[in-house]
Amino acid sequence: MPHALSVVFDSLPYLLQGSFLTIGIVVAAMCLGLVLGICMAVGLVYGNRFVKYLLTAYVWIFRGVPVVVLLFLFYFGLFNFLDLQFSAFTAVTIVLGMTTGAYQANIFRGAILSLPKGQFNAAIGLGMSELQAIKNIVLPQILRMSIPAWSNEYSIILKDSALAFVIGAPEIMARTQFVASRTYQHLSLYITAGIIYFLLTWAGVIALRRLERHLRIPGYSHQGNQ
Amino acid sequence: MFELSPFYQELLTSLNRGLLMSIALIIPSAIGGVLIGIIAGSLRTFGDPVVKAIGDTYAAIFRGTPLVIQLFILYFGLPNIGIYLSPYVAAVVGFTLCSGAYQSEYVRGALLSIKSGQYLGAQALGFTTLQVIFWIIVPQAVRRAIHGCGNEIIYLIKYSSLAFIVTCVELTGEGKTIATEYFRFTEVFTILGLYYLGLVSLAMVILKKIEQRLYVPGFGHN
Amino acid sequence: MMTETDQILRVTDISKSFGGNTILNAVSVKLAKGEIKVLIGPSGGGKSTLLQCINCLVVPDAGAIELENETIDFRRKQDLYRLRQQVGMIFQDFNLFDHLTALDNITIALRRVKKMDKNQARQRARLELDQVGLGDKEALYPAQLSGGQKQRLAIARALAMDPKILLLDEPTSALDPTLIGEVIAVIKGLAVKGMTMIMATHQISLIYNLADEILFMENGRIVEQGPPAALLAAGNTSRSQGFCDRLNELAEVDG
Numbered sequence A: 001m002p003h004a005l006s007v008v009f010d011s012l013p014y015l016l017q018g019s020f021l022t023i024g025i026v027v028a029a030m031c032l033g034l035v036l037g038i039c040m041a042v043g044l045v046y047g048n049r050f051v052k053y054l055l056t057a058y059v060w061i062f063r064g065v066p067v068v069v070l071l072f073l074f075y076f077g078l079f080n081f082l083d084l085q086f087s088a089f090t091a092v093t094i095v096l097g098m099t100t101g102a103y104q105a106n107i108f109r110g111a112i113l114s115l116p117k118g119q120f121n122a123a124i125g126l127g128m129s130e131l132q133a134i135k136n137i138v139l140p141q142i143l144r145m146s147i148p149a150w151s152n153e154y155s156i157i158l159k160d161s162a163l164a165f166v167i168g169a170p171e172i173m174a175r176t177q178f179v180a181s182r183t184y185q186h187l188s189l190y191i192t193a194g195i196i197y198f199l200l201t202w203a204g205v206i207a208l209r210r211l212e213r214h215l216r217i218p219g220y221s222h223q224g225n226q
Numbered sequence B: 001m002f003e004l005s006p007f008y009q010e011l012l013t014s015l016n017r018g019l020l021m022s023i024a025l026i027i028p029s030a031i032g033g034v035l036i037g038i039i040a041g042s043l044r045t046f047g048d049p050v051v052k053a054i055g056d057t058y059a060a061i062f063r064g065t066p067l068v069i070q071l072f073i074l075y076f077g078l079p080n081i082g083i084y085l086s087p088y089v090a091a092v093v094g095f096t097l098c099s100g101a102y103q104s105e106y107v108r109g110a111l112l113s114i115k116s117g118q119y120l121g122a123q124a125l126g127f128t129t130l131q132v133i134f135w136i137i138v139p140q141a142v143r144r145a146i147h148g149c150g151n152e153i154i155y156l157i158k159y160s161s162l163a164f165i166v167t168c169v170e171l172t173g174e175g176k177t178i179a180t181e182y183f184r185f186t187e188v189f190t191i192l193g194l195y196y197l198g199l200v201s202l203a204m205v206i207l208k209k210i211e212q213r214l215y216v217p218g219f220g221h222n
Numbered sequence C: 001m002m003t004e005t006d007q008i009l010r011v012t013d014i015s016k017s018f019g020g021n022t023i024l025n026a027v028s029v030k031l032a033k034g035e036i037k038v039l040i041g042p043s044g045g046g047k048s049t050l051l052q053c054i055n056c057l058v059v060p061d062a063g064a065i066e067l068e069n070e071t072i073d074f075r076r077k078q079d080l081y082r083l084r085q086q087v088g089m090i091f092q093d094f095n096l097f098d099h100l101t102a103l104d105n106i107t108i109a110l111r112r113v114k115k116m117d118k119n120q121a122r123q124r125a126r127l128e129l130d131q132v133g134l135g136d137k138e139a140l141y142p143a144q145l146s147g148g149q150k151q152r153l154a155i156a157r158a159l160a161m162d163p164k165i166l167l168l169d170e171p172t173s174a175l176d177p178t179l180i181g182e183v184i185a186v187i188k189g190l191a192v193k194g195m196t197m198i199m200a201t202h203q204i205s206l207i208y209n210l211a212d213e214i215l216f217m218e219n220g221r222i223v224e225q226g227p228p229a230a231l232l233a234a235g236n237t238s239r240s241q242g243f244c245d246r247l248n249e250l251a252e253v254d255g
Ligand SMILES: Nc1ncnc2c1ncn2[C@@H]1O[C@H](COP(=O)(O)OP(=O)(O)OP(=O)(O)O)[C@@H](O)[C@H]1O
Pocket: C018, C019, C023, C041, C042, C043, C044, C045, C046, C047, C048, C049, C050
């Protein structure tokens, strides 16, 4: 066992370096998902029939197909087919961003629908343009309402990012596999990787919970997850 | 007659074989996950502080780490201490433990949402503790948990695609083999995606049917 | 006056404390068949705790409860279950079973506790629903009923068990003022039929019209007791009198 520990000790800096890429993937995917999610939610609520069908199909596909299959499809299939030279990092970010976008679309859609109609009308009544009303009144409220659901999404994407190793992005999981296949200390190394993910997951979830409490407005009830 | 090219014939044969394997992974894991979820969820709600702490730790660990890592520990890690699991067993054990952790969360939420007045009302009529559990708590908890637990099973269907990583060749494994062999990624993975969409959509329809069957005013989710 | 055998319930010197706070301090109540006692007093005085002790939803720390001359052994679960079957309880917030229809809210205890068969239970339940004016609501769920209807259903559910005594804990406090009347009417109907009751209430009309005796509770003790005519007589300086005067003032402001 001491050998296992010394392997862990020696490779820890190398593994931890992977967490930069992991965090990079998560943050980039969350941002992409946020933008996609908001746009699609607006389309799902206010769009015409055609737009709604299209977006519903998108959400259905990205919620129904496993992330690994999407990674294979995009990285080895579509991106090649379209002659796009994406790095593994970019590919993972796009796939995870599009996936979380589908979930976030539903979250924001629920938030928009739960917003009393009076909010929008009151803003218009004060002389705001429709765009101003959405930006100043609707968005701040639905973003605030969506924070609990976000912490859920964060923890899902973080864990899904470990699948990036199937297309070779050198994040935590891929690095762990690399070291393990050379040292044969699988158990201790994967437990170490598990601990790193565990800490990243709960640190993020707790931070988002803090943010939620910080932004909480008295008398403002929050939506549960999803 | 419309005839499939040899490539497609082989692809569909492989995927259908993989589908059976995926189902053989999903069904025991879903059942095991729900059972563990019920036990762990109940203990986390009603257990004494020590039991509660153990249950909470279990849930936090399996919800806080990627499923791939859990599978790698079971399949590649345990041999380091002399425990060898077959790919299928490792996958089912991993899926069950992970799914159980998430299920316990829904079960716990459902149990916590039952108001103490429901126990009081039943006790005041002379119900025994067992009768309260069986006739009041369980029927209400089932209605409160069904949406979350059903969605968790849908997640499980998707994440069963990770079994191929520990060499248990199911849908995704079969698809990947053919795709690599023929170098036709886009077609293979699109069709593979359709298989999963079919499975997930079927599960969603069944879940919706069950939810409708159990619907009682005042118990809707959201 | 009252002989030993007339008494259906004898509660003797029961005490209860929660975490070092004495909530009930050696409280005794005797109840004759058909008698109605009304508990009044300031919030936190122990009224709910006393009622819940009487059917052992809260098991007393000390003291004795005798129902029809049978002493309840607090350590025997069977004794507690049997006591609760015979003593009905109406709660402030109804405690209806949210997953069952109005009809099944009544039949479930008949079938599971009294072991009646399904048809018998349904017949009995329909009878009770008619009695409280909910004959046409049997298929509705609690979430679909108004507050007044919920409380009437709770009363029907308790009555279906043929209780020897009914305990009512502020049965109208959770209701909209407009819905209180229908529940009061049902309770008055019970009194006319001779139901034995102990009721905590701040509803003046129930106190004046129904109480055979008022028990004024404060700090876990009964500090005053007597018939309303005596306690609430004009010019009396009893605690109950002062309390009811204040309730009257509130009622006037409200109504
Ligand atoms: N389970 C419990 N644990 C701790 N304290 C309790 C418990 N139940 C009641 N108490 C305390 O006992 C005291 C009496 O409560 P009780 O509900 O019997 O009063 P009450 O006379 O019914 O008041 P109200 O008019 O507000 O209903 C209160 O101070 C309450 O906080």
